[in-house]
Amino acid sequence: xxxxxxxxxxxxxxxxxxxxxxxxxxxxxxxxxxxxxxxxxxxxxxxxxxxxxxxxxxxxxxxxxxxxxxxxxxxxxxxxxxxxxxxxxxxxxxxxxxxxxxxxxxxxxxxxxxxxxxxxxxxxxxxxxxxxxxxxxxxxxxxxxxxxxxxxxxxxxxxxxxxxxxxxxxxxxxxxxxxxxxxxxxxxxxxxxxxxxxxxxxxxxxxxxxxxxxxxxxxxxxxxxxxxxxxxxxxxxxxxxxxxxxxxxxxxxxxxxxxxxxxxxxxxxxxxxxxxxxxxxxxxxxxxxxxxxxx
Numbered sequence: 001x002x003x004x005x006x007x008x009x010x011x012x013x014x015x016x017x018x019x020x021x022x023x024x025x026x027x028x029x030x031x032x033x034x035x036x037x038x039x040x041x042x043x044x045x046x047x048x049x050x051x052x053x054x055x056x057x058x059x060x061x062x063x064x065x066x067x068x069x070x071x072x073x074x075x076x077x078x079x080x081x082x083x084x085x086x087x088x089x090x091x092x093x094x095x096x097x098x099x100x101x102x103x104x105x106x107x108x109x110x111x112x113x114x115x116x117x118x119x120x121x122x123x124x125x126x127x128x129x130x131x132x133x134x135x136x137x138x139x140x141x142x143x144x145x146x147x148x149x150x151x152x153x154x155x156x157x158x159x160x161x162x163x164x165x166x167x168x169x170x171x172x173x174x175x176x177x178x179x180x181x182x183x184x185x186x187x188x189x190x191x192x193x194x195x196x197x198x199x200x201x202x203x204x205x206x207x208x209x210x211x212x213x214x215x216x217x218x219x220x221x222x223x224x225x226x227x228x229x230x231x232x233x234x235x236x237x238x239x240x241x242x243x244x245x246x247x248x249x250x251x252x253x254x255x256x257x258x259x260x261x262x263x264x265x266x267x268x269x270x271x272x273x274x275x276x277x278x279x280x281x282x283x284x285x286x287x288x289x290x291x292x293x294x295x
Contacts, residue, residue, distance in 0.1 A: 003173040021115040060092040069122035074267035077124035078170040079210040093123040097142040112156040138211025166205040178203045181273040185222030187212040221273045235287045
């Protein structure tokens, strides 16, 4: 998972789209008030509101909007950091589900956020849709678990700030730090249950819901870490030779250092896993420390 700057994101969204989306949100709220004041079947108004939300899909499926969100992460899924192409099945995910919530069957979704850009996240189809692989099951779909379910907001008048989402959010830089990766490529909570149960629970829920432990992702990250391990060992050897003022070793060191730096740049695929690997070597590698302090 790579953090995305919400301020830069907002400034990149077209003013015409923002104006149109704002108008649709106003219409949804008016429709809700009108439906709730009518008599009859209590479930019928929610069905009508749900249908109205679905009819607005051109708002979040806007091609220019999707491009803005995709490029905010350098063409990577915000959740798994895999490079993705601009395809129809790569989705603008509603962080807070728009029509229903898997963890609360009586909740009718955060419908009033259906057209709000700050509720959107760019996700590949494998993170966004329910999938079962030979060794894992996941996919965000309509999931939005809370630390305390009694705090769940149900209407636009509620305060979203009182909720404590368990899912890590790429728009919050601190959230990204709660996740790390093992040498096998598997994602893991950075904090143990004993260290911080809340942070552990958020990372564990995110790994499950975003399906970050898919076997193909673990394999790709494992290969990346193995490649970095090899280059880091070489860089350490060249660094030792630098003490003898060896120009050949200096050039080799600079070349290897630059190659390692490419793994942790924001635009690199799985750059968070690459950073996690370097953090694990801080105590034993001066090169790892220098890389993390430089990039």
